Amino acid sequence: MQLVSAKLVESLLAGNYRSVFRGPGIEFDEVREYVEGDDARLIDWNVSSRMGNAYTKVFREERELTLFLVVDMSDSLFFGEGETSRRETESLLFSLLSFAAVANNDRVGAVFFTDRIEGWMPPKKGKKHALSLIQTMIGFEPTGRGSNLALALRTVGEAVKKRGICVILSDFKTTGYFRDLTLLSHSHDVIAVRVVDPLDEEYPDSGLVQLEDPETGRVILGAGGLRNYRRQYQEFWQLHRRQWLRECHRRRIPTLEVRTDEDPAAKLIQFFRSRARR
Known part of the structure; x- marks a missing residue:
C-alpha cells in the first residue's frame, strides 16, 4: 500500500496536492x-x-492542510459481485488518501459511521498516525448495520472548526443527508466519493432468489429471469445515481465514482488531474 501510494504522490499529489482543492489551507x-x-x-x-x-x-x-475522511461502515459496503467488495475498495481509497496527506506533511483524521458514530480519530500528522488510521479502518467491526450519513456530516461540522478537506467515502445508499451536506460544504471543501459495485448497475440474469437488505434485514424476491424486472432494477439505480450527481452539482461538490473492478489509485490520479486543470 505504501509503494502504491508513493507512486500516486510522486506522479501527482506531491506537486499539485494543494492546487486541486478550493478553499482549504x-x-x-x-x-x-x-x-x-x-x-x-x-x-x-x-x-x-x-x-x-x-x-x-x-x-x-496555511502551511498545512487538514484532511478529514468520513467513512461509511454500514453493512451494504460488505457485499458485491466481484472479487473485491465495496469495503475493500473503500479501504484502498482511505489508505491512499491517508498516505498522500502524510507525504505532504498534512494532518489527517477520520470518523467511522453506520447508523451511529462508530469511531472518531482526530486529525494528526505523521506516518505513525496514518498507519494507526489504516489499521483501524481495515480491522474495524461496526456495531450498527444501517447508514446515517446526515449524523456523520453533522458531527464533523460541529467538531471540526478549522477549515479543511472532507472526503466522504460511501455507497450513498441512504437518504436525508443533503441539508447537512450543504452546511458542511459552507465551511469545508467537500469531495463525495461513491464506491460502486457492478451489481449497482445491472441485475444478473438469474432465477427466482430471495434478496436480503444487509442493513435492515428485509427480504424480497428477485426475479432475475424476467427482462422487465432487470430493466426496472437498472432504471431505479440509474435514477438514484442521477439524483445523487444532480444534488452534489447543485452544491458545487466534486464527485468521484470508483467501481470495485477498477484501480482506485488510477481513479484518484485521473480525478486530481482533472481538478488541477480547472
Missing part, C-alpha cells in the same frame, strides 16, 4: 482597500460601511 489575514480587479465576493461589508469606502478581505495560505 486559506485563512484570513487582513483587510485592505478594494482595488479594481479584486474579487467583489471578498468585500468586507462591515468594515466598508464603517470606513465609507470598499475594503476587501485578504487571505494567506
Whole structure:
C-alpha cells in the first residue's frame, strides 16, 4: 500500500496536492482597500460601511492542510459481485488518501459511521498516525448495520472548526443527508466519493432468489429471469445515481465514482488531474 501510494504522490499529489482543492489551507489575514480587479465576493461589508469606502478581505495560505475522511461502515459496503467488495475498495481509497496527506506533511483524521458514530480519530500528522488510521479502518467491526450519513456530516461540522478537506467515502445508499451536506460544504471543501459495485448497475440474469437488505434485514424476491424486472432494477439505480450527481452539482461538490473492478489509485490520479486543470 505504501509503494502504491508513493507512486500516486510522486506522479501527482506531491506537486499539485494543494492546487486541486478550493478553499482549504486559506485563512484570513487582513483587510485592505478594494482595488479594481479584486474579487467583489471578498468585500468586507462591515468594515466598508464603517470606513465609507470598499475594503476587501485578504487571505494567506496555511502551511498545512487538514484532511478529514468520513467513512461509511454500514453493512451494504460488505457485499458485491466481484472479487473485491465495496469495503475493500473503500479501504484502498482511505489508505491512499491517508498516505498522500502524510507525504505532504498534512494532518489527517477520520470518523467511522453506520447508523451511529462508530469511531472518531482526530486529525494528526505523521506516518505513525496514518498507519494507526489504516489499521483501524481495515480491522474495524461496526456495531450498527444501517447508514446515517446526515449524523456523520453533522458531527464533523460541529467538531471540526478549522477549515479543511472532507472526503466522504460511501455507497450513498441512504437518504436525508443533503441539508447537512450543504452546511458542511459552507465551511469545508467537500469531495463525495461513491464506491460502486457492478451489481449497482445491472441485475444478473438469474432465477427466482430471495434478496436480503444487509442493513435492515428485509427480504424480497428477485426475479432475475424476467427482462422487465432487470430493466426496472437498472432504471431505479440509474435514477438514484442521477439524483445523487444532480444534488452534489447543485452544491458545487466534486464527485468521484470508483467501481470495485477498477484501480482506485488510477481513479484518484485521473480525478486530481482533472481538478488541477480547472
